[in-house]
Amino acid sequence: xxxxxxxxxxxxxxxxxxxxxxxxxxxxxxxxxxxxxxxxxxxxxxxxxxxxxxxxxxxxxxxxxxxxxxxxxxxxxxxxxxxxxxxxxxxxxxxxxxxxxxxxxxxxxxxxxxxxxxxxxxxxxxxxxxxxxxxxxxxxxxxxxxxxxxxxxxxxxxxxxxxxxxxxxxxxxxxxxxxxxxxxxxxxxxxxxxxxxxxxxxxx
Numbered sequence: 001x002x003x004x005x006x007x008x009x010x011x012x013x014x015x016x017x018x019x020x021x022x023x024x025x026x027x028x029x030x031x032x033x034x035x036x037x038x039x040x041x042x043x044x045x046x047x048x049x050x051x052x053x054x055x056x057x058x059x060x061x062x063x064x065x066x067x068x069x070x071x072x073x074x075x076x077x078x079x080x081x082x083x084x085x086x087x088x089x090x091x092x093x094x095x096x097x098x099x100x101x102x103x104x105x106x107x108x109x110x111x112x113x114x115x116x117x118x119x120x121x122x123x124x125x126x127x128x129x130x131x132x133x134x135x136x137x138x139x140x141x142x143x144x145x146x147x148x149x150x151x152x153x154x155x156x157x158x159x160x161x162x163x164x165x166x167x168x169x170x171x172x173x174x175x176x177x178x179x180x181x182x183x184x185x186x187x188x189x190x191x192x193x194x195x196x197x198x199x200x201x202x203x204x
Contacts, residue, residue: 077193
């Protein structure tokens with residue numbers, strides 16, 4: 001860490017300066033105590049800074065491949081009218097983290113979709129993506145089926161942009177050959193928001 005290196009350099013400068021003033025050459029123990037304290041304090045600060053830098057790096061390295069893939073395949077959008085938020089949508093493309101032999105992944109493009117609509121109907125069957133004032137499409141096609149997502153089982157609280165006020169669904173769209181998938185969430189009155197996802201090389 002640059003901060004740790006700077007601390008070490010400053011300590012060495014202080015040590016050299018004390019030598020030039022003859023502090024170290026004094027034989028009495030009381031003369032060495034202040035210098036010893038400076039050394040201990042500088043050492044502790046340096047250790048703290050180095051440990052902090054290592055912790056940041058370690059936290060990144062400890063992220064699982066699945067978590068990184070989820071982050072790369074998550075998008076967020078809003079529908080706004082003037083200064084009012086009409087709707088918010090978060091979507092994560094799930095196929096990249098599913099097993100190659102998963103039959104649903106072979107047949108569908110699967111997303112976990114969370115939506116918040118202003119003045120929404122409370123229940124999942126009539127509100128959320130099923131609200132009659134909204135449409136959800138991918139590459140201009142409607143989804144074939146959807147179901148309420150189990151927030152705890154899927155550990156959605158760990159997903160990017162998770163919001164406990166949203167309704168979460170697993171949504172199945174028809175399989176497409178396109179490398180780019182365009183998810184559109186539209187309100188009949190206030191417009192739409194567009195989310196774009198790209199397939200990885202091993203999915204093409």
